[in-house]
Amino acid sequence: MSRKAKEIEHNLPTLADVATRAGVSTATVSRCLNSPGQVQEHTRLRVMTAVQELGYSPNFGARALAARRTNTIGAIIPTMENAIFARAIQAFQEELHASGVTLLIASSSYSPEIEEEQIRALVARGADALLLIGHDRSPEVYQFLESRGVPVLISWVYDPALARLSIGFDNRLAMAGLAAEVLQLGHRNIGIISAECAGNDRARARVDGVHDAMRAQGLDPSMAHLIETHYSIENGGKALWHMMQHDPRPTAVICANDVLAVGAVQMARRLGLRVPDDISITGFDDIELARVVEPPLTTVHVPHREMGRQAARLLVDMVAGAPARESVRLETTLQIRGTLAAPPA
Amino acid sequence: MSRKAKEIEHNLPTLADVATRAGVSTATVSRCLNSPGQVQEHTRLRVMTAVQELGYSPNFGARALAARRTNTIGAIIPTMENAIFARAIQAFQEELHASGVTLLIASSSYSPEIEEEQIRALVARGADALLLIGHDRSPEVYQFLESRGVPVLISWVYDPALARLSIGFDNRLAMAGLAAEVLQLGHRNIGIISAECAGNDRARARVDGVHDAMRAQGLDPSMAHLIETHYSIENGGKALWHMMQHDPRPTAVICANDVLAVGAVQMARRLGLRVPDDISITGFDDIELARVVEPPLTTVHVPHREMGRQAARLLVDMVAGAPARESVRLETTLQIRGTLAAPPA
DNA sequence: GCGTTGAATGTAAGCGCTTACATAATTTCA
DNA sequence: TGAAATTATGTAAGCGCTTACATTCAACGC
Numbered sequence: 217m218s219r220k221a222k223e224i225e226h227n228l229p230t231l232a233d234v235a236t237r238a239g240v241s242t243a244t245v246s247r248c249l250n251s252p253g254q255v256q257e258h259t260r261l262r263v264m265t266a267v268q269e270l271g272y273s274p275n276f277g278a279r280a281l282a283a284r285r286t287n288t289i290g291a292i293i294p295t296m297e298n299a300i301f302a303r304a305i306q307a308f309q310e311e312l313h314a315s316g317v318t319l320l321i322a323s324s325s326y327s328p329e330i331e332e333e334q335i336r337a338l339v340a341r342g343a344d345a346l347l348l349i350g351h352d353r354s355p356e357v358y359q360f361l362e363s364r365g366v367p368v369l370i371s372w373v374y375d376p377a378l379a380r381l382s383i384g385f386d387n388r389l390a391m392a393g394l395a396a397e398v399l400q401l402g403h404r405n406i407g408i409i410s411a412e413c414a415g416n417d418r419a420r421a422r423v424d425g426v427h428d429a430m431r432a433q434g435l436d437p438s439m440a441h442l443i444e445t446h447y448s449i450e451n452g453g454k455a456l457w458h459m460m461q462h463d464p465r466p467t468a469v470i471c472a473n474d475v476l477a478v479g480a481v482q483m484a485r486r487l488g489l490r491v492p493d494d495i496s497i498t499g500f501d502d503i504e505l506a507r508v509v510e511p512p513l514t515t516v517h518v519p520h521r522e523m524g525r526q527a528a529r530l531l532v533d534m535v536a537g538a539p540a541r542e543s544v545r546l547e548t549t550l551q552i553r554g555t556l557a558a559p560p561a
Numbered sequence: 562m563s564r565k566a567k568e569i570e571h572n573l574p575t576l577a578d579v580a581t582r583a584g585v586s587t588a589t590v591s592r593c594l595n596s597p598g599q600v601q602e603h604t605r606l607r608v609m610t611a612v613q614e615l616g617y618s619p620n621f622g623a624r625a626l627a628a629r630r631t632n633t634i635g636a637i638i639p640t641m642e643n644a645i646f647a648r649a650i651q652a653f654q655e656e657l658h659a660s661g662v663t664l665l666i667a668s669s670s671y672s673p674e675i676e677e678e679q680i681r682a683l684v685a686r687g688a689d690a691l692l693l694i695g696h697d698r699s700p701e702v703y704q705f706l707e708s709r710g711v712p713v714l715i716s717w718v719y720d721p722a723l724a725r726l727s728i729g730f731d732n733r734l735a736m737a738g739l740a741a742e743v744l745q746l747g748h749r750n751i752g753i754i755s756a757e758c759a760g761n762d763r764a765r766a767r768v769d770g771v772h773d774a775m776r777a778q779g780l781d782p783s784m785a786h787l788i789e790t791h792y793s794i795e796n797g798g799k800a801l802w803h804m805m806q807h808d809p810r811p812t813a814v815i816c817a818n819d820v821l822a823v824g825a826v827q828m829a830r831r832l833g834l835r836v837p838d839d840i841s842i843t844g845f846d847d848i849e850l851a852r853v854v855e856p857p858l859t860t861v862h863v864p865h866r867e868m869g870r871q872a873a874r875l876l877v878d879m880v881a882g883a884p885a886r887e888s889v890r891l892e893t894t895l896q897i898r899g900t901l902a903a904p905p906a
Numbered sequence: 907g908c909g910t911t912g913a914a915t916g917t918a919a920g921c922g923c924t925t926a927c928a929t930a931a932t933t934t935c936a
Numbered sequence: 937t938g939a940a941a942t943t944a945t946g947t948a949a950g951c952g953c954t955t956a957c958a959t960t961c962a963a964c965g966c
Contacts, residue, residue, distance in 0.1 A: 228709065230952055241916045246954060256914060271708060276686040277625030278952035281921045286622070288686075296651045298849070299644060306641045309668060318682055321666045323654060337663055341621040341633075363616060364573065449849060478853055504643070504794060508823055510855035575922055586946045591924055601944060623922035626951045908966095916959070924951085933942070 229270040238266040249274065280342045289531055290320040290338035291347040292331055298447070298475050299503040301349070304371070307524030308347065315532045317344075326446070328415050332357055339364050344535045347371055347527055351378055352417045367534040371527050372418055374545040381534075383527050383544040387418050390516050390548040391425025391470075392432075394498055397550060398468045399433045401558045403496065406430065406440040407466030409455040409476045411447050419444075422472045422500060441466055445476070452479025453486075456497075460487060467495060467559035474499035474506045474515055481509050481555060492557035502551055511554025519546050574615040583611040594619065625687045634876050635665045635683035636692040637676055643792070643820055644848040646694070649716070652869030653692065660877045662689075671791070673760050677702055684709050689880045692716055692872055696723055697762045712879040716872050717763055719890040726879075728872050728889040732763050735861050735893040736770025736815075737777075739843055742895060743813045744778045746903045748841065751775065751785040752811030754800040754821045756792050764789075767817045767845060786811055790821070797824025798831075801842075805832060812840060812904035819844035819851045819860055826854050826900060837902035847896055856899025864891050 235242045240259060247254050248263040255263075266272075280286045289312055293301040309319045320338055324331035331348075335357060338346060345367040358380075361368050370382035398406070408426055411419040427437035441459055445451040452471060456479070459466055471477035477499030481491055489495050491511060499506055499515035506513040523546055530541060580587045585604060592599050593608040600608075611617075625631045634657055638646040654664045665683055669676035676693075680702060683691060690712040703725075706713050715727035743751070753771055756764040772782035786804055790796040797816060801824070804811055816822035822844030826836055834840050836856060844851055844860035851858040868891055875886060 231954095232952075242953080243917075243955075244915060247915090250954080254914075259914085271705070273681065273685050275626070275952050277622040277631070277923095278921090279954080280622030281620070281626055281923085282952075282954040284921075284954090296641070296647045296654070297644070298647070299642070302641045302643070302647060306668065309641070310670075318686065319667070322664070323651065325655075336618060340618050341663065360616065449853070482853070505850065505853060508794070508827070508850055509853050576924095577922080587923080588925075588947075589945060592945085595924080599944075604945085620922050622953095623951090624924075626953085627922075627924040629924090629951070909964105910966105911964080912962095914959105914961085917957085919954105919956090921953085922951105924949105926949090927947085929944100929946070931942100931944070934940080936937100936939095 228275075229272045231272075231274070233270055234263065234266045234272050237270060238263045286318075286342035286344055287316060288318045288320055288341070288343050289345050289347065289528075289535070290322070290335075290341075290343035292322045292324055292334045292338070293349055294324055294326045295447070296321075296323045299505065300447075300473065300475070300501055303503070304520040304524035304527075307521040308528045309524075311525045311528030312532070315528070317528075317532060317535075326411075326416070328353060335361070339366055345369070345531045347531060350417045351375065351380060351382070352415045367531070369527055369531050369534065371523060373421070374543060375417070375421070376543070381530075381541065381543055383523060383530060383546070385518060385523075385546045385548045387421035388425040388428065390518075391422040391472075391500065392428040393425075393548075394500070394514075394516050394550055395426040395429035395470055396432065397552065398470060398496065398498060398556065399429055399435070401468075401496070401556070403466075403468035403559050404435070405464045405466045405468070405559075407456075407459045407469040408440050408442045408472070409452060409459075409469060409480060410442060410444050410472040411476075412444045419472050426470050447473060447475050449475055449479035449482070452476035453483035454479075456480040456483040457487070460489075465495075468556075469495065469497045471497065471499050474501045474503050474513060477513055477515065477555075478505050478509045481511075481513070492555050494560055496557055496559070497555045499555075506551070506553075513551075514553045514556035515551050517549045517551045519548070522546060573620075574617045576617075576619070578615055579608065579611045579617050582615060583608045631663075631687035631689055632661060633663045633665055633686070633688050634690050634692065634873075634880070635667070635680075635686075635688035637667045637669055637679050637683070638694055639669055639671045640792070641666075641668045644850065645792075645818065645820070645846055648848070649865040649869035649872075652866040653873045654869075656870045656873035657877070660873070662873075662877060662880075671756075671761070673698060680706070684711055690714070690876045692876060695762045696720065696725060696727070697760045712876070714872055714876050714879065716868060718766070719888060720762070720766070721888070726875075726886065726888055728868060728875060728891070730863060730868075730891045730893045732766035733770040733773065735863075736767040736817075736845065737773040738770075738893075739845070739859075739861050739895055740771040740774030740815055741777065742897065743815060743841065743843060743901065744774055744780070746813075746841070746901070748811075748813035748904050749780070750809045750811045750813070750904075752801075752804045752814040753785050753787045753817070754797060754804075754814060754825060755787060755789050755817040756821075757789045764817055771815050792818060792820050794820055794824035794827070797821035798828035799824075801825040801828040802832070805834075810840075813901075814840065814842045816842065816844050819846045819848050819858060822858055822860065822900075823850050823854045826856075826858065837900050839905055841902055841904070842900045844900075851896070851898075858896075859898045859901035860896050862894045862896045864893070867891060 231242045235245045322334040349372045373384040413420040430437045443455040499513045502515045502517035576587045580590045667679040694717045718729040758765040775782045788800040844858045847860045847862035
């Protein structure tokens with residue numbers, strides 16, 4: 217586009233326009249906007265009037281360029297399609313908004329490549345810090361972030377073995393707790409429907425949790441029938457169907473999240489199985505869906521909103537340069553509901 | 562922060578650094594990145610190598626400032642907490658991503674004030690265009706957008722009466738179709754659970770749709786018991802409970818969306834009512850929840866993903882300065898499922 | 907009254923990039 | 937073969953803002 221053409225385009229008022237109109241320098245206008253305390257009351261009023269009259273609003277790019285700071289935090293979540301991350305992100309955004317920080321959200325569709333791309337995009341856009349889900353990603357990515365000086369907070373996991381700052385819960389322990397409950401009812405043929413574990417530490421930890429519980433009962437973890445699939449209701453159903461083709465059929469199916477579990481419950485019924493009389497099914501996350509399905513899902517409740525809120529505070533502090541904080545561990549609670557019972561006699 | 566302090570901070574490589582290393586001018590580097598076709602293959606290679614070696618990534622602010630374009634599109638949705646908007650937005654984002662455009666999402670919590678704030682924030686950040694839900698907002702907001710030269714696409718509605726470009730479906734007609742189905746089964750005592758209509762044209766249109774259908778059957782629309790509430794499962798339940806305290810009790814409750822309807826179904830069962838034998842309940846949107854609840858919800862299917870995808874294409878074209886397009890009307894389809902039956906004899 | 911001080915404001919140098927225009931290198935064609 | 941046309945690259949002027957430093961000015965103490 218030619219420069220000519222541009223001139224007849226929208227020419228928004230700039231700081232300089234405001235300065236001229238108010239009869240002050242651009243520096244003063246800038247100060248009125250950013251640190252009003254430094255400016256005499258009456259000149260501030262004059263400036264603000266000019267701002268109003270011109271309908272001025274600052275140019276973000278220029279501001280970011282000059283100030284080397286954007287008041288923007290980025291978050292990359294695996295998916296927006298189901299409620300798993302939505303609630304936490306909503307709380308995260310509300311809390312950030314209260315601190316005057318804008319949130320940029322991207323979703324990676326559970327793809328490490330897309331995630332890396334999104335990370336670079338957000339950093340390039342000047343995100344002051346990033347919220348990421350889970351630890352699993354290539355060292356290069358962390359190195360890149362480090363070299364950029366972009367603080368990162370990992371959420372959805374609490375793993376004391378890793379040095380990186382995180383906020384979340386112990387997926388493994390939480391799942392082990394639920395699995396222990398299942399085993400204690402006498403179930404011995406266990407099925408596990410998990411997300412794909414490669415590149416997903418939460419999924420791995422949850423599977424490990426089930427295995428831990430089995431070992432604690434003197435069972436061989438390899439006896440559990442494990443199916444990995446993409447998170448979706450449909451895939452949960454398919455996985456259950458596959459499991460039921462094998463001998464011995466599981467009497468309890470532990471799912472790595474509620475979405476899979478709901479699919480499994482629906483498929484079970486379609487197969488003519490009564491839940492929980494013929495088969496027990498459990499989920500993880502305690503999203504809305506868990507209470508809607510019939511019978512309501514036994515699952516692990518995760519304090520999503522709390523996690524989002526605290527993550528926001530942590531990140532704001534990190535950007536402000538507060539001294540390093542410790543990882544935060546949130547508690548999960550078992551929600552024993554209608555889909556869990558003793559195995560059929 | 563003092564300039565001194567800054568110097569010991571992260572000093573990222575700039576375009577100039579890349580240029581020096583590759584032994585070319587900054588202009589050439591810029592061209593390699595933005596219009597590689599204009600550059601000789603071998604110099605491009607040299608430049609790209611330098612980019613790699615330095616780990617260079619462009620500064621968004623500077624780029625936006627110089628190019629007066631951000632390749633960013635903003636979307637403001639009422640909520641991220643449930644799936645209503647999630648699916649459309651996911652598709653929207655995927656399509657934008659394919660066009661090299663970044664999506665900025667904000668949620669307004671159904672508050673016009675917050676929405677206006679978010680609009681201004683996104684515009685200030687240089688959003689090249691905006692996707693908004695519904696037409697209802699103050700003229701000042703539209704004026705502001707116009708003065709900024711920011712193209713806007715309204716989604717979730719198709720209302721030929723309004724000149725503004727939109728993509729969506731005819732909420733009124735769709736709901737009228739569903740209501741006609743309900744009335745035809747013989748229902749005469751109708752309840753309507755709606756979102757708050759003030760500032761929500763979709764909600765209003767849906768209620769109007771029910772009224773249209775009633776009029777078509779020679780019924781007085783004011784006979785319908787209307788309750789307005791915030792979208793949530795819980796509120797859907799509460800609303801149903803209230804309705805059941807009044808005489809005559811409705812034999813069919815038409816809900817403005819699936820979330821409310823699911824709450825209503827669950828409350829009905831808690832009250833000992835059989836759905837659909839004692840009471841029919843319908844939803845709108847056809848989100849996942851609709852199939853999970855027992856019995857599955859009769860609802861209006863909305864092509865969310867298609868809407869998101871097409872919205873993205875439209876907006877990309879608009880930013881590129883394509884000639885004005887016409888509003889797009891998408892078709893909805895009735896999903897008659899288990900929650901709808903004739904009224905009890 | 908005059909130097910001193912401190913607060914309020916102004917001056918101007920970038921921030922890192924794009925792009926119009928100038929220049930240099932290459933190709934084309936009579 | 938040389939002038940013209942075409943293509944590749946370089947030069948440098950901003951884009952709109954922040955902020956270190958310079959300047960001005962009023963208030964104050966002696």
